[in-house]
Amino acid sequence: MAKLYTKCDEIPLCRFIEAYNGNLKALVISGMPSDKELQDAASSLMQEYASIIGNNNLSFEISRRNNLINSNIKLTLLDVGENLIEMKAYKDASDVLSYVGIKIGKDYSDNSIKKIFGLIESNRAYIKMRVEMAKRNEQQRLKTIQPKSIDFTRERMIVSTHFKMHIDPMKYTASEYGNVVKIMLDELKEIKNYGKRS
Structure with a gap:
């Protein structure tokens, strides 16, 4: 350890x-x-x-980085969940996707799976949008103030x-x-x- x-x-x-x-x-x-x-x-x-x-600026920077890391982890989990469903490993997919708030029931019909794929895609789009907004906000912040590294x-x-x-x-x-x-x-x-x- x-x-x-x-x-x-x-x-x-x-x-x-x-x-x-x-x-x-x-x-x-x-x-x-x-x-x-x-x-x-x-x-x-x-x-x-x-x-x-x-130092509040340092706390803000740490929080921003943590949010970015969490977003990337969620995107990875969505990708893994999607791949597991495609491999018909529904139980494993359910376990993985539960971490991002997506629940898979016992109904594995084409219609249910299609809905799950829709949820995965909407979650992915939302997270990517949040990441892009955060990046744009950061670029704006960097234009207005020069960041000071210690x-x-x-x-x-x-x-x-x-x-x-x-x-x-x-x-x-x-x-x-x-x-x-x-x-x-x-x-x-x-x-x-x-x-x-x-």
């Missing part, structure tokens, strides 16, 4: 940065996890980190300078680092608000 980093207070900052930048293998402590296990662990870590530093090296230098201390990514956990970033952001916000009151 695979063992993964799933909590920000366990994962070294250097490994978290690698995972954030797309190398999900950095989350592996031991074993051979599935892609789904890696995605779930990464999603959980990113959400936890976003909540630590109070430059952790630069950010770490800013935080180190602010607190006059060295932050070693091999020794700090993602949680410790996130909390230091949050403290710095809160201090800077307080200074800014104090300046407005003066």
Whole structure:
């Protein structure tokens, strides 16, 4: 059984940065996890980190990616269900399609099967439409604002300078680092608000 980093207070900052930048293998402590296990662990870590530093943009991005992954899984299940029906493996098709809310009764007449194919096709069209809308919305969002990926090296230098201390990514956990970033952001916000009151 695979063992993964799933909590920000366990994962070294250097490994978290690698995972954030797309190398999900950095989350592996031991074993051979599935892609789904890696995605779930990464999603959980990113959400936890976003909540630590109070970054809503990161939470939104994670949610968007999760929705896209879920849509792709549903499309795959619809394809598999359709193929199983064509092979007359109705029980297996029923099990698979139940995950996307399609129920197959005990009636396997041509008319019933035709209705099931219609449901599969309408579900597929709806999911594809939602994915296309999400992609268009994302393209619009990217035109209006430039997305900021975190430059952790630069950010770490800013935080180190602010607190006059060295932050070693091999020794700090993602949680410790996130909390230091949050403290710095809160201090800077307080200074800014104090300046407005003066």
